[in-house]
Amino acid sequence: MADKHGITDINPARPIVPEKADLVQMEDLDQKVKQLKKENPYYADFASRGPEWKASFEKKFVRRIDLRLMPLLILMYLNNFLDRASLAQARLGGLEEDLGMSGTDFNLAVSMLFVGYLTMQLPSNLLITRIRPSLYLGCVMSVWGVVCAAIGGVQSLTGLVVVRVFLGVTEAPFFPGAVFLLSSWYTRSELSSRIAWLYSGVALAKMFGGLMGAGILGNMDGDLGLAGWRWLFIINGIITIFFGVLSIFVLPNFPTTTKWLSDEQRAFAQWRLRLDAEEDDESEATSLWVGLKLCLTDYRLYIFILLQHLSILTMTFQYFFPQSCKLWTTTTLPHCCSRLVLFRQIPVIRNLELTIIWFVAWCAAVLATWTAGRTGDRSIHIMSMLLVSAVGNAIVTGSTNLGARMFGMYLMPIGAVPAFQIIVAWIANSFIRPMVKRSSAIAICNMLGNCASIWGSYIYPASTAPQYTMGGSINASMCLVVALLAFTLRLVHQRENKKLERAEQATAEGKEDSVSGWQMKTGFRYVY
Numbered sequence: 001m002a003d004k005h006g007i008t009d010i011n012p013a014r015p016i017v018p019e020k021a022d023l024v025q026m027e028d029l030d031q032k033v034k035q036l037k038k039e040n041p042y043y044a045d046f047a048s049r050g051p052e053w054k055a056s057f058e059k060k061f062v063r064r065i066d067l068r069l070m071p072l073l074i075l076m077y078l079n080n081f082l083d084r085a086s087l088a089q090a091r092l093g094g095l096e097e098d099l100g101m102s103g104t105d106f107n108l109a110v111s112m113l114f115v116g117y118l119t120m121q122l123p124s125n126l127l128i129t130r131i132r133p134s135l136y137l138g139c140v141m142s143v144w145g146v147v148c149a150a151i152g153g154v155q156s157l158t159g160l161v162v163v164r165v166f167l168g169v170t171e172a173p174f175f176p177g178a179v180f181l182l183s184s185w186y187t188r189s190e191l192s193s194r195i196a197w198l199y200s201g202v203a204l205a206k207m208f209g210g211l212m213g214a215g216i217l218g219n220m221d222g223d224l225g226l227a228g229w230r231w232l233f234i235i236n237g238i239i240t241i242f243f244g245v246l247s248i249f250v251l252p253n254f255p256t257t258t259k260w261l262s263d264e265q266r267a268f269a270q271w272r273l274r275l276d277a278e279e280d281d282e283s284e285a286t287s288l289w290v291g292l293k294l295c296l297t298d299y300r301l302y303i304f305i306l307l308q309h310l311s312i313l314t315m316t317f318q319y320f321f322p323q324s325c326k327l328w329t330t331t332t333l334p335h336c337c338s339r340l341v342l343f344r345q346i347p348v349i350r351n352l353e354l355t356i357i358w359f360v361a362w363c364a365a366v367l368a369t370w371t372a373g374r375t376g377d378r379s380i381h382i383m384s385m386l387l388v389s390a391v392g393n394a395i396v397t398g399s400t401n402l403g404a405r406m407f408g409m410y411l412m413p414i415g416a417v418p419a420f421q422i423i424v425a426w427i428a429n430s431f432i433r434p435m436v437k438r439s440s441a442i443a444i445c446n447m448l449g450n451c452a453s454i455w456g457s458y459i460y461p462a463s464t465a466p467q468y469t470m471g472g473s474i475n476a477s478m479c480l481v482v483a484l485l486a487f488t489l490r491l492v493h494q495r496e497n498k499k500l501e502r503a504e505q506a507t508a509e510g511k512e513d514s515v516s517g518w519q520m521k522t523g524f525r526y527v528y
Contacts, residue, residue, distance in 0.1 A: 042267035043274075061268060065185055065252070068260075070197055072243075072250055073178050076141055077201030079240040080174050082209050083148040083167065084113060085318075086236055089213030090229035098227055099157050104461065111454045112161045116168025118447050124173035125180055125443030126288050129436055133181050134251035137174060141244030144170035149237025152230040176443045183428040183438060184254050185269065187276040188527060189373050192425035196369035199421050203362030206318070207355040276432075291436025300492060301441055304427050307485045308449030310478050311423050314389060314416045316456035317468075317475060353406075361413035368418035369425070378426045379490035379528050382419045383483040389415025390479035397472030412475075419482070429527050430493070493528035500525060 046054070087095070087109060096106060128136055147167045154160045182194050213232060221228030252258045255269035295301060372381045392411025395404055424446075431441035460471040 042264055043271050046268060046271050057268065058272060061265060062186075062190070065269075066194075068250070069182075069185065069252055070194065072247055073182075073198055074201040074204070075243055076137070076174065076247060077178065077198055078205045079141070079145070079201075079236070079243055080171055081202045082205040082212075083144065083233075083236050083240055084171060085205065085209065086148075086213065086232055087164075089209065089217070090232055092213070093217040093221070093229035093232065094227060095229045098229070099154070099160060101157055104458070105157055106462070107457045107460075109157070109160050109164055110457045113164045113168040113171075114450050114453045116165040116170075117172045117450055117453075118168075120169050120172035121176055121447035121450075122440065122443040125176045125439040126292070126436065128173070128177050128180060129288070129439050132253050132257070133177065134248055134253055137177055137181075137251060138244050138246075138248030140170055140173045141247060142241050143244075144174075145237045145240030145242075145244055147237075148240060149234050152226070152233040152237070176439075176446045179424055179428060179446075180439045180442050181254075183432075183442070184273075184435070185252075187272060188429045188432070189276075189376065191428055192369045192373045192378075192422055193366075195425045196365050196418070196421050199365060199417070200362050203358050203365070203417075206358035207362075210354045288436055291434055292440045294434070294437045295431065295440035295444065298431070298437075298441075300430060300489070300496075301444065303485065303489055303492065304423075304430065304441070304445050305448045307482060307489065308420075308423055308427065308445045309452045310482045310485070311416070311420045312449050313452035313456045314386065314475050314478050314482060315413070315420060316453060316460070317393070317412055317416075317471065357410055357413060360410055361417050364414045365418040365421055369421055372422050372425075376527055378422055378429075379486040381422050382426075382486040385415040385419040385422075386479040386483045386486075387415070389413075389419070390476045390483075391415075393472045393476035393479065397467070397469050397476065400467075416479070423486075426489075426527070432524075490528040493526040497525050 087106075091106060096102070101109075124140075144167060147163060147170050151160065151163050151167070154163055178198060179195065182198065183191055186194050216232045216235060217228040219228075220226075220231040223231065226234075252260070255261070255266055255273070258266065258269075261269065368381055368385060372378060389412050392408040392415060395408030396412065399405055399408065424442075427445050428438060428442055431438045459474050460468050464470055
């Protein structure tokens, strides 16, 4: 009732009755707080604090995880790739002559590693969900170091092939296991950049592996009666064993089982992943069989398998880069160097050029994956980078101009390497829960994807060196196919997100709905 001045009389004794919608919202909030307290006492405390606190605490927490996890994983991956790819350096040091190899024998030795590499990927990534990652990855690294050193003692092609198969078996658990471990600590927006830093181990192996190879081949050839290429494998193996033992004591495990974190920090690690996926990442919430079945019945898995398979095919040029550089070093240098200098310095100059190429590729990968994480985009980045690689392959294949060919050799990894890294992160982002489904998807895609390395090595026969017309033409075409597949997955995830929206609406109306055989939590959306 208003008085004569038009002022409404408010009776302080009369309670203000909230609107019905406000009551429902308050009840929902109360239920959420109770649910959070039930799941973990710290969750309700984290949820009650402001965004400024979360941003500050998360920044310090992520920095601590980065410092503890990333440097060692990078060094482990450096050794993983260095031990695997040293064969190309050994080839320059007389491997083929000493073992009586000819024709496609070298291609056979390259491809047979991946036969062993494929057999252990899936069982290993299922096993890592039930074992301490630090112990598991450290032990397998030590074993592959022993196998790598054993290559220095082979006396025939048969011996080389057999040991390479065993090297593949022992190296297989690392990469999918490392990606899975990263996905257990980082959110979807953080994962792609961390995989880029992980992959910097490969870039470092390619940068410094060439210099290391040149130093060993040039200075240790004949020491203790052993050829330089034998010392290359022995030294690489010893270094690998050292880091394998070190990782057992330094590498963190899962957020719930890492002892050097406080209870609050362990809870925060789980809580921020829960916010990202709308669900806790529990290692034993789903059986191995159920998780594998969920993975195999998701039709998107098979598109991702093809995507990663062809993406790896577009990078098979890396195994023949030393020979590709031979055209430049054997046709340009004679015009500017004396014969003595040329004879002694060609391997060093060739490896220095490879070092620069891979450094530039690594810088491009860090930039591309960072922007992919910040923007939430995957497909457009992949398509753009692979167009760059396609142009590089076309230039190297079609041109005889040395300057143009060197420019093309820079473009090939600048495009293909970042695209592959984004694809790996995209797979982990797309099969986010349950944990066993994610580990299965990462392993299956990596396992079948690496089949490309088996047959991909044969598209570069020695008879076409150093131009490699057939290999470059196939790779240029595959870059375009992978770009098309990325666009297809973009459309698929857009459709899946619409299905998730409809499922949420159905749940709000009291109807149950599920997507891809697993009940996704409210608010989750696939990235594309």
